[in-house]
Amino acid sequence: MTQPSAPAPAPREQLVARSNRLGSDPRVTNYAGGNTSAKGVETDPVTGEPVELVWVKGSGGDLGTLTEKNLAVLRLDRLRALTGVYPGVEREDEMVAAFDYCLHGKGGAAPSIDTAMHGLVDAPHVDHLHPDSGIAIATSADGERLTSEIFGDRVVWVPWRRPGFQLGLDIAAIKAANPQAIGCILGGHGITAWGEDSDEVEARSLEIIRTAEQAIDAATAALAERGEHPFGPVRPGFEALPDDERRRRAAALAPVVRGLASADRPQVGHVTDSEVVLDFLSREKLARLAELGTSCPDHFLRTKVKPLVVDLPADAPLEDVVARLRELHEAYRADYAGYYERNAEPGSPAMRGADPAIVLVPGVGMFSFGKDKQTARVAGEFYVNAINVMRGAEALSTYAPIDEREKFRIEYWALEEAKLQRMPAPKPLATRVAVVTGAASGIGKAIAERLAAEGACVVVADLDAEKARAAAAEIGTSDVAVGIAADVTDEAAVAAMIDAACLAFGGVDLVVNNAGLSISKPLLETTTRDWDLQHDVMARGSFLVAREAARAMIAQRLGGDIVYIASKNSLFAGPNNIAYSATKADQAHQVRLLAAELGEHGIRVNGINPDGVVRGSGIFAGGWGAQRAAVYGVDEQDLGAYYAQRTLLKKEVLPEHVAAAVVALTGPDLVQTTGLHVPVDSGVAAAFLR
Known part of the structure; x- marks a missing residue:
């Protein structure tokens, strides 16, 4: 028994598939450039009668990622009827609003300025693209002659006209007058092709593009044979640096x-x-x-x-x-x-x-x-x-x-x-470039995530490169976050970290000195190695990061923010904690010193004093939690609750609470604040600032 063949894809499905293929090839069109369309018949849900429709890529869409929801859907009879009310080229912009009266159904994208081209050209499928090779002909001084020489009568020249209703009328007339043509070169602009079905128009679009490429390649080769280049000879001293x-x-x-x-x-x-x-x-x-x-x-x-x-x-x-x-x-x-x-x-x-x-x-x-x-x-x-x-x-x-x-x-x-x-309002930290150290876990990761959520571009820096990259990937694409390895104790590594931020996003606006560790021991058991390690990471590291970040910020002349994640221990004298608390006090005073020094450059320097951030903390998971639990005589799993109960608010402090404080200090509301330490500890009276 012969199996029935699968039904042919609907015109809109063919359109989406064709658009995705064309948009994925940079030789065919650029990002968000060009538009495609298909015409077909569907049943009007109100009258039950067949109705001719045109599906066309909507305003602002991208062919490579186009889906059906990015299509504008219009009734073809109403769109073509607009020619009877067209007021002329001087008022053609008014026609864009008229497209709304031609829409069919609910949803869909807003019609673009090129909708007229697709609706008025008498062909079931139309492509309008911006290939480099086609635009090269379109922007040549003698583009019309080149179009005739390269394509014969298969492609027609259209003089420059701003996109709009009149251009749609022009192309429709040119197609009608040139039945042998498969498309046209739009002066100063791009190409348009048409076809009876989706495969035909795609093949014709590619034929125009490839034929143009071949002509350019041949002309370039002819120049090379004469020892010439389209851009002229290399200027001595202007060659690429190593x-x-x-x-x-x-x-x-x-x-x-x-x-x-x-x-x-x-x-x-x-x-x-x-x-x-x-x-x-x-x-x-x-x-x-x-x-x-x-x-x-x-x-x-x-x-x-x-x-x-x-x-x-x-x-x-x-x-x-x-x-x-x-x-x-x-x-x-x-x-x-x-x-x-x-x-x-x-x-x-x-x-x-x-x-x-x-x-x-x-x-x-x-x-x-x-x-x-x-x-x-x-x-x-x-x-x-x-x-x-x-x-x-x-x-x-x-x-x-x-x-x-x-x-x-x-x-x-x-x-x-x-x-x-019509664009949405920017987020509070939009355009800001943030560098967060120790950002692969715990407080640093929460800060990086929150800064990105508020619109910042984020460099996730951590000693562990693989974890840094993984954390950045969780936050978003490389347009939002990048992960890099950074040993904050190493002067060259810190400079390289700031360089990486500048290369990734253009500069640095916001730095969070978060990298840290802790070793909890009584004075007599604290070794010089314990002391040096903590001071190297937090005191020396914060100094190096602040210095290199300030260098970039001063060069930018845009001001900036440096935030130190210090600690309640920078003020509070707790037991068995000499090295950690001393280095946190060092960081706390760096805030004051740098706020005084960098203010003239518009750079604000503030600090945050967290306490008891157990859940999700890399420091606590690395042994600090067990050590502190032993000091206080509680199970390690209960340490967060223990810390909460000794606070005034009786609430546990989480990494996201510290992240919220960073956003408050660096966002648009506290722009006149510098040299401040903000406690995020649920209230520890002994650590109140005096």
Whole structure:
């Protein structure tokens, strides 16, 4: 008996699968770039009659991770009927609101500005993508001629037009007039392809992309045969520095650059030193091409219209590079303000900030910035796309992006402003970069988790590298937390820890000196090794961490927070605890000393005095609990309850209570507080601050 064949996937299911395939290939489109659609028929649940629908990727979605809930679903008859009320290109933005009257069913994503393109083009399946190779043709000075030479009549040139309803009408007309065509090159923008089914449109999209790649490869090879390069010859002295030297310099420059990029509002940073970037920075055409800026709207909305470029050789003295960065930053801000003033019209959104999103340093790499780590990283990825586009355009012809006026119309588009206004409010510690020592367990882990939950990027530092990485992975992706090994007693290791934070997130804003241990012994049994070990980890370690963190914070010029996890024992004279209590008293006085010294730099230094944190504590689990239980004559498992009963509040102190105190001290509510010690001990009268 023949088994019935499985039903064909529904159009929306085909669309999601196709989108995920296309979005997973960086040669096809960039993160959150492009959109795809499918048309089909379903039964209207109200009338019971068939209704034509279009499913299209919604506003702000990403093709690689697209699901059905990220699709906007519209009635095709109503969408196409909008052509009868279209008021013209001067008022085309009004059509976005009209899309809401075409929606079908509940839920789904908000329709994007490109919805018209997908609905008006007479094809069941449409792809609009931003491949580097396609944009290279789209931004070439003679893109129309190149399109004809490379594709014949299979792909049609569409002159630049800002995305919107009119562009949808243009492409629909071009497809109708060119029945042999499989798609088009959109000047200054990207590509669009269409097909009768999902497989056909995907194949056509890939055909356009691969054909463009082959043309660029051939042109690049022809240049190479003549000893030439699309970006010109290498400039002597601008070549990439050796790996170790390059990373050291990047770590030293990162806080400086981040501070400059945060003049208007705090930013998180990302460093890219890939071969693609370093080669571009070494070439003769760097200055000219960087000044022209990016072209594809998806690019410059994330990278700004152009980067800040350091014009010094790779091996210039570090202090000269820093001084030049500060000069260039002032010039960049003035230039950007001029760009805004030249192009702003009555009703334009206010200038959002004049700082660069991309900073290029020859020999070192690219620093990119955003409101969080993912945004900063993606900005860098988009500028790599822009480099690839410029290389392709210069191989084929001459790079000629859309003009300044058109860039401004995109960047300060009312629709983009509305999208920004819909973004959720940032969390209290958003943009802050935190380093927590001893963070793989206990109090340190609770602090790291809470800081991340409040929006901070977190470096989980611990003597045990594997545990540090595991703790960071529990907190989130590498855009949120990274785990590194750090021996706080080792000067070089501490410097490397701060360097790692600068390379991971651009700098350091918040440091928690939490690493510690304890050995409970009477005076006569306490050895010099016991004494030295505890002082090395907590007194010396806190000093080293604070010093290196302050160095980075001062370079940033953004202020900062240093928090010491001291102890009730810094004040309370308990039995059999000479080494631990003495080193905690050392830490407590470091708080006062550094608060007095670092205040002029806007760096606040505060301390927390916990007590009786047994549950989840690495110190107590490592033998300290058994020792203290023996001193007090209770079972180790009852130690937490014992500590609670001797407090005024009669409540056990947990790691998360200490973490809450860290957030209170470093959040937005106590910004005028420094030199303070906060007890987190449920009330121990003998440890009251006097």
